[in-house]
Amino acid sequence: MNMLDEDRMAQSSPSACPPPTDTPKLRLANVSKSFHVPRGEAIEAIKDVSFTTLENEVCVLLGPSGCGKSTVLRMVAGLEQPSSGELMLDGCPITGPSQERGMVFQAYTSFDWLTVQQNVEYGMRLNHVPKAQRRERARHFIELVGLSRFAGAYPRHLSGGMKQRVAIARTLANEPAILLMDEPFGALDAQTRWQMQELMMSIVESANTTILMVTHDIEEAIFLADRIEFMSRHPGRVHEEIIPSFKQGRRLRHKEELIGLAGYGDLERHILHLMRAQGGEDFEH
């Protein structure tokens, strides 16, 4: 990812299509994508991918490396066009980037020369949100990610986890209809990673956001997801939709609670089995 992608998304206009009430938040129907490599054969990255995500749901795309998770996410972001099939948000076709779909990437994407507050206000400034309103909204989301004390700090003075919290606050401040996250905690150390996952849970609860997230961390997927689309590869397809029903619809605040629940171990084993079956050939020994 680069700042260019982010600018394309922040500056584009929200769609004028009114959301029908009886449709899912996000719907992918038979979406396929091939990449054409110069002087090479076309790469069929994903084929006939279909799934839906409901309002306020956390949907996780999980699967082995190269199964097309990021390609799906980039198409939902409007940064890639499908070769065939349909992607709909709130009943409207996705045709390009839009601020309705906020993206958080693995690499930290803050502007080094802006403070935390200015970083969070950045997208709102592009969209001509009045100064007082954007100050207030930025303050709210900075508080939500627990960075109030650092509002005046520059990114170079922040840890990796804190920088990622700035990126989340900045994206949420644009009030997207859906939050797209591509391995947002992948670059963090183990402890910061689970702290961020727990923070994410409290954000989901208070911000009422629909999230589509890519990870290859099984525990992260089970902890955060209301719905998991497990993908297989060559070409990428949805192999199995998994609802972690052992959580009984609860959003758990602490990972210990998750690991202590009956049903967690069985689901983790099941997904490990899927991973081994789908991704094993890279590591046969």
Ligand SMILES: Nc1ncnc2c1ncn2[C@@H]1O[C@H](COP(=O)(O)OP(=O)(O)OP(=O)(O)O)[C@@H](O)[C@H]1O
């Ligand atoms: N821009 C591109 N040009 C050519 N091929 C691409 C491009 N983007 C992705 N691919 C190919 O599409 C397939 C799926 O890639 P993608 O990055 O979506 O997988 P992924 O599941 O997100 O992988 P990882 O978990 O390793 O990040 C791969 O074979 C990849 O090489």
